[in-house]
Amino acid sequence: MVKGDLTGFVEALEREARAVGFCAFGIAPAGTDPVHGDRLSAWLAQGMHGTMAWMAERAHQRQAPQALWPEARSVIALGMSYAPAGDPLRLAAHGERARISAYAQGADYHDALKKALKALARWMVAEAPRYGLGSPQVKVFTDTAPVMEKPLAQAAGLGWQGKHTNLVSRDHGSWLFLGEIYTTLELPPEQPTTDRCGSCRACQDACPTQAFPAPYRLDARRCISYLTIEHKGPVPIELRGKLGNRIYGCDDCLAVCPWNKFARDAHAFRAYLPRAELTAAELRDLLTLDDAGFRQLFSGSPIKRIGRNRFVRNCLYAAGNSGRAELLEQVVPLCDDPDEVVADAAQWAAARLSHTKPQPSSSFKP
Known part of the structure; x- marks a missing residue:
């Protein structure tokens, strides 16, 4: 050698x-x-x-x-x-189900x-x-x-x-x-990759909150991933309705990228495989979580780091957007939650749901 x-x-x-x-x-x-x-x-x-x-x-x-x-x-x-392996956007039309970003459905x-x-x-x-x-x-x-x-x-x-x-x-x-x-090794570098987005605007147009003021620039303050994960206080009222049923992160701009057609379901570790209970969880179940239940359900999950209060806050926004008046049974008790942000979200959701008409049962099949 x-x-x-x-x-x-x-x-x-x-x-x-x-x-x-x-x-x-x-x-x-x-x-x-x-x-x-x-x-x-x-x-x-x-x-x-x-x-x-x-x-x-x-x-x-x-x-x-x-x-x-x-x-x-x-x-x-x-x-x-x-x-x-599946379509990350498949739950978009099923408001009673929680949408969790693909990367957070496993360990x-x-x-x-x-x-x-x-x-x-x-x-x-x-x-x-x-x-x-x-x-x-x-x-x-x-x-x-x-x-x-x-x-x-x-x-x-x-x-x-x-x-x-x-x-x-x-x-x-x-x-x-x-x-x-x-x-500290001086290793031979690769050539940088050339931008191949061209005239495509799929990711820009898919953003529910218009978080991109210009291509290649993100305003985190409007990004659903930021709002549901990093942001600790109440989400601005004008953005709550745009969250849909997304309770942790958002895959929309990633999922519509045309280059994904070359991607394969390629989990290097079993840890990345989605947990069945997180792929299409029902909001009515998540809304009842106390701190102990939250910690147990999300043990070993990246979701655990946002804590019960922020997580339930997100679920309440999703409930308010669901059009499912039957969720009032889980929402109303949270209007008096000790956490002010949770209580505010519950009051917002209750007001929205109290003016909705009953919806037919979901046809969603896991």
Whole structure:
């Protein structure tokens, strides 16, 4: 083996990445990225991050990998598919059922993703000396760290940031979990992916709340994922009706992307498979959850992190949008909930439902 065999190491690294479950692999430089750094600064200055203060507080570390870790020289960008087997929009016409984003219907992806990242990082440290590359340092990151994952993934050739601001892959559509390994190794970078959205506006037109003031720009304050997950207070009244029956996240802009026709149902881990009780849960059952019941139902789920109150708040908005007067039986008791935001949502839902006509039974079949 030739000393300093970078080519051999990268080829072996990619094989190992795929062996531990990653379907997308690429390498990006860890240097400064003034274009995306300036865009981030402008986005924050316009307040489009809403109440996500943590994005502004560590914005300087998001500017580039070396701003977070000066010793970094390369970034291994990785993607893991969570392409759903069924149509993510199939519950749109069934207001009595809860719509949960595809990525959150199984176990918390952070756990499986971080486990695979750590396994690959350990392999790097153990194998690099065999390729004459010394003993590199490595750090692993998922979306809980101040990392601009999507620009890095684009720079590493995994895909491009579409008009919905998420990564789009020619091979996996819009359904990729992203992770990164920063390393002190100077590895040969890939060519950045070229934007292939063209004139398509499918994601822009699909957004129920018009959260895209322009292509490639998202106003989080109007995004249903932000409103149902990150936003802690009452949702603005003018947006509540637009939430429909979405109670955790929103897949609309992702699901309509034409590039998804190339994506396959490709769960690398059983943890990503949807739990039967979350694929089409009935609102009447979710509205009765107390804190203990919520914790039990969502143990090991990413949904657990928003807590019972915010979750029931979301379910109440969905109930108010359902047109199902029979849900008043579960809604009315929550009008006196100890949590003011829950009580406000219940009062709003009760007012909406009290003026609805009885609807025929749903024809939905799980």
